[in-house]
Amino acid sequence: MKKIRDFFSRHKGRLKEIGLYILSSLGSTAFDWAVYLLMINVFNVGVQISYSVGKVSSGVVNFLLNNFVVFKQGGGLGLIKRGAGYCITVVLSLALGNLLVTVLTWAGLGEELSKLAADSLCFFMNYFIQRTVVFNHR
Numbered sequence: 849m850k851k852i853r854d855f856f857s858r859h860k861g862r863l864k865e866i867g868l869y870i871l872s873s874l875g876s877t878a879f880d881w882a883v884y885l886l887m888i889n890v891f892n893v894g895v896q897i898s899y900s901v902g903k904v905s906s907g908v909v910n911f912l913l914n915n916f917v918v919f920k921q922g923g924g925l926g927l928i929k930r931g932a933g934y935c936i937t938v939v940l941s942l943a944l945g946n947l948l949v950t951v952l953t954w955a956g957l958g959e960e961l962s963k964l965a966a967d968s969l970c971f972f973m974n975y976f977i978q979r980t981v982v983f984n985h986r
């Protein structure tokens with residue numbers, strides 16, 4: 849029991865950050881899904897455009913949450929640099945996610961499950977890049 853307490857005591861800050869990152873991601877993901885499904889089901893737009901519009905719009909929401917809440921970086925001139933780094937992360941995630949969702953949909957997995965699988969794989973990549981590169985937490 850003492851080892852568990854010691855672990856949580858040593859890593860309290862990191863665990864809180866990961867918890868906030870997960871909550872930020874869940875909120876952004878809900879927004880992403882809402883846009884994606886709206887584009888497909890209401891506006892009858894193709895899967896790649898729907899995926900892209902959902903990902904980009906939720907990316908703005910996610911950046912703001914990560915910058916101000918998760919990694920607590922605030923505003924100032926660094927906001928522009930972090931915004932640019934975040935945009936590069938989104939582009940990488942968008943390219944990988946689009947490739948995955950296209951291949952998985954083509955393979956017969958279905959639009960919703962393809963997106964879930966693609967986003968799940970991109971989640972861990974995004975945290976690592978944001979933590980170490982975009983928001984400079986090493």
